[in-house]
Amino acid sequence: MPNYLLKGGTVATFVTTNNGHEPRTFKADVLVEGSTITKVEENILPGPGVEVIDCENKWITPGMVDTHREVSTPDLQFDISLSVPMQTRLHDVLRLKLLTVLPSWLLSEYLVKMSWNTQPTLTADEVRIGQLAGCLDALHSGVTTILDHFHAATTPAHAEASLAATIESGARVVWCPARQSGPTQLFPTMEFANDAAAAEWQMAKLKEWGSRDHGRLTPDGRVTLGLAYDIVWKGPMSEHQAALKVAREIPVSIITAHVVQGPQILTWRDGGILGPDVVFSHCNVLAERAAPDDEMWAAMKESGAAIASTPVDELGMAHGNPVAIEALQRGVKCGLGVDAVSINGGGLFAQMQTALQFARGCAHERVRAGKLARPKHNAYSSADAFRLATLGGAEALNLAHLIGTVEVGKKADLLVYDADSVNLAGIADPIAGVVFAASSEDIELVMVDGEIVKRAHTLVRVSWPPVARELQRRAQEVRERFPHEKLEEIWSKWYETNGPPVF
Structure with missing residues (x-):
């Protein structure tokens, strides 16, 4: 070398x-x-x-550290309804995400249109090019390490395609295939009829990947095995305890899950499955819990679990308020993430700015309300945001001894x-x-x-123009399968059946 x-x-x-x-x-x-x-x-x-x-x-x-990015599928979702002229320069092509529709979607709308309808139809080749392009987008934007919450493990072929593309890109990645299955029915009630079969092959593959080198997926350790585990809400806790015990024995380096609103932090704590290898994305529920001894915040700090904050989409999609800066103040491990690059850009620059300015704005509101004295300077600095994107992210992934x-x-x-x-x-x-x-x-x-x-x-490791051309071709195929009108029809039916989204 x-x-x-x-x-x-x-x-x-x-x-x-x-x-x-x-x-x-x-x-x-x-x-x-x-x-x-x-x-x-x-x-x-x-x-x-x-x-x-x-x-x-x-x-x-x-290099910057992204602690929550769903790498593969968003790159295939450029623009569902509008024609965007293709540009030739690298940075212009990389920015041709769905910047006219997805940023307007609510979280529940995104789940119905994207996660539960578009994503399950993606082919292994579509996942492969989306994963490669997503990793290259991150590298281009200065993100050298990614925690990839990989949702599209529909079949073993899909998972292997994602892993191969990840390795090809040259990024440092904690690759976290999700233990989940897509819904087999949305109406009148949601059903997951294939989940038992999915659990069988997904856990078998997890053991197979882990057996190669104790979770190291490349000889240099640049890609390591993690697990995305969003299903604690269904089934007995004993099943989740058993599954996560297997994962930790491999060992997977990180176990990650979404927490937006709700009691999941305490559910994990009470089930004995919360620990320093857990990264919860978002954790907006913590923003409403100001008490110094709040039990959710205490559970995070005492367990050593981490938060992956993605302020831009959290504010725009009704997740709740970001907690990144507050986590720093409370001594809870926290990094930043992009989440899906169909919603915002591939770099952490906007995330740093939003996390910092939101925290400043909240402090200013408390001053105006008479809850804080008028400060001489802003309480939070650029260094706080820079830390979240570098060292903070490394700490969240338990990699601060290596990077950050x-x-x-x-x-x-x-x-x-x-x-x-x-x-x-x-x-x-x-x-x-x-x-x-x-x-x-x-x-x-x-x-x-x-x-x-x-x-x-x-x-320079991977030439971008061929990737861009294949990405554009396959993205068009996805758009043809799911035009804007079709997705809107599905969402309208969901809205009518289930009522307005919960904020």
Whole structure:
């Protein structure tokens, strides 16, 4: 594997101190030998065989960590109802998501139209190209690590196609196939007639994948096995305890589940299945629980479980209010996620901004209501948001010993930003610049495990144009199967049968 010296850049990262971790910005060279950062200091002299990469007027940061992304299917859902002209530049193609319809959908509407109707019809090839494109979109946007909540494990072939595409992309991924089955009937009542058969093959495959190398799905450990487990609400707790015991014996690295509103945190706690390997996405129910000793917050902190907050879609789809910044204040592990890129962009920039500004806005409301004294400064800083997207995400996935900061001994998951760009030139504080001004187009270089996957603003491990062409073709096939009018008809019938969505 090549060795690299990132020369003359400005490093922006959290660093380990006696008090925990603190944000730091400093001039330094970064030496990468194999997959590891071996030196972070000034005036490093390159040894033989080391490629020197000029980083003058550039920022070097950790790769971002996405703790909740549903990678495969959203990339196939570009635009159901409107014609969007195709562009030729990489970043334009990557942004051709369903940016005119899905952002207007409520969560229940998304479940009916997408999860329970469109998704179950996807072929293994459609899942494969969606997964590959989704991972490449993340890498292009500076997300080097993903917790993938993989919903589309309809058959073993679908699951294997997703895994193969994940490995091909070069991203660092905790790949979490879901223990679930699609509904066999929506009306008049919802039924899951195939769930017993799905449980049999899904658990058998989980054991098979785990047996390869104790959950390591690639020799370098870049892709590891997890489990998505959203079904605690049905069946006896003893079944869930048994299934998760099997998963932990493999071991899967992470068990993830959705928690929006409701008592699931306490259900997991009371069932004895909550632990430090659990990542709950969203957790908006916690936003309404302000008591310092609230039992849900206490259960999260005491168990070591983590939150994956996705503020943009949480606010837009009626999940509830985001809790990312509050989690930091309470000492609960928390990272950020994109969720589905059919709803918002593939990077964490908007998520950082939304999490931070929402928390500030709530604090300002409390000041106006007389519940807080007027502050001299904002209570929450850009560094809080930057932490959520980097070190916080690494902590949530129990990977902080490997990734999340630019420090000696960590894996070389690194980003290099062009600080001379239109967006960034003149910005003095790189951390604030990353949070409030940067975009994926400012990221010049992306490195994962010491391998350069994006260079000179271009994906280099996998060529994007062939992926884009196949993605566009297969997306059109999906749209033809499920035109806007058909999906709206299904949703209207659900709405009439079940009543308005619950907020």
